[in-house]
Amino acid sequence: MKLGLQLGYWGARPPANAPDLVRAAEEAGFDAVFAAEAWGSDAFTPLAWWGSGTSRVRLGTSVVQMSARTPAACAMHALTLDHLSGGRFVLGLGVSGPQVVEGWYGQPFAKPLARTREYVDIVRKVLAREQPVSNDGPHYPLPYQGPGALGLGKPLRPITHPLRADLPIWLGAEGPKNVALAAEIADGWLAIYYAPRLAPMYDEWLDEGFGRPNARRTRENFEIAATCQVVVTDDAPAVRAHLKPMVALYIGGMGAPGMNFHAEVFTRMGYGEVVADVGRLYQAGRKDEAAQAVPDELVAEITIVGTTDEVRAEVARWEAAGVSTLLVGCWDEASIRAVADACHPVKQVLI
Structure with missing residues (x-):
């Protein structure tokens, strides 16, 4: 099992200890460091700034x-x-949701699957640098010839020669069609709130994508990176209680009413009534009550929390369910070392 440090996106200000966490992750044998974005900090800049102090870990967007x-x-x-990282970058892409896409970026959200396919195709054309890049698709026409165009646009190739034409592209996906698309056109799947219990369902979605004509990868060389809070502790109930507010945020506050892809993940897991209760409380401004409405068993399904031996056993179960990388958030350097110590022996045993 590979480990990735998930730096996430910033809150009101940058995290003060991020450089220390990145350094500790590389020293502890983590495979990668990832950064995210919502509607504040971007995902690329932290990797360039903090990643400049690394030499081995992959640097990815998630x-x-x-x-x-x-x-x-x-x-x-x-x-x-x-180029700056010497071939260590992983491009993780996602469509986000209509609240952010239309409310923050001022772009239409419709047809996310078609947009994703077209977007990835253009990125790959740029990285291949085989010919000037053009695109006839309706979402990202190149050259642009729509309203306001001067008609002077011309297809271009990147001035800078890309270091790798096959730079890995991973897709963040939650629903069956998006996961199948990831298996078809991407090099990996960024799974949020993965549950090993549902691995057979995920496998069906993935196999649909792998079975399509011209699928880019096979199961054997496709990466599945699951966001999973891993905490080594003797007080698992207290840690799970600490994690509940973030789960409540994603169920009740990170999507539009009636179109919250994160909430749909938990509904598929069988927590439909919980999703309804948490959503109602969160949208009414009762965030503490929303967090309390998240059951312990739900948190236990999507996280790995316990003693070193318990964590070790759970990591092996997640790996058996198909996960190749765990993207973990750690609060301090001691947590990073504890996670590494618990997870790495599993890899050694399996070898």
Whole structure:
């Protein structure tokens, strides 16, 4: 099992200890460091700034929102960071949701699957640098010929030669169609709130994508990176209680009423009544009560919390369910070392 440090996105200000966490993760044998974005800090800049002090770990986005930048601009970010890191960059992409896409970026959210397919295709054309990049699709036409166009646009190739034409692209996906699309066109799946119990269902979605004509990968060389809070502790109930407010936020506050993809994940897990209660309380401004309405068993399904031996056994179970990387958030350097000590022996045993 590989480990990735999930730095996430910032709150009101940058985290003060991020450089120490990144350094500790590399020293502890973590495979990667990831950064995210919502509607504040971006995902690329922290990797360039804090990643400059690393030499081995992969640097990935989990995720950058497609509506935040055009495919060509995203490819420019990716090829730049790949050069600066010596070929260690992983481009994680996601569509976000209508509240952010239409409310923050001022872009239409419709047809997210078609937009994703077209976006990834353009990014790959830029990275391949085989010919000037053009696109006839309706979402990202190149050259642009719509309203306001001067008609002077021309297809271009990137001035900078990309370091890797096959730079890995992973997709953040939650629903069956998006997960199947990831298996078809991407190099990995960024899973949020993965539950090993539902691995057979995920496998069906993935197999649909792998079975499509011209699928890019097979099960054997496709990466599944699951966001999972891993905490080594003798007081699991207290830690799970500490994690509940964030779960409540994603169920009740990180999506539009009637279209919250995170809430749908928990509904598929069988927690439909919980989702309804948490959503109602959160949207009424009763956030503490919403967190209290999240049951312990739900948190236990999507996290790994316990003693070293318990964590070790759970990591093996997640790996058996198909997960190749755990993306973990750690509060301090001691937590990073504890997670590494608990997880790495599993890998040694399996070898």
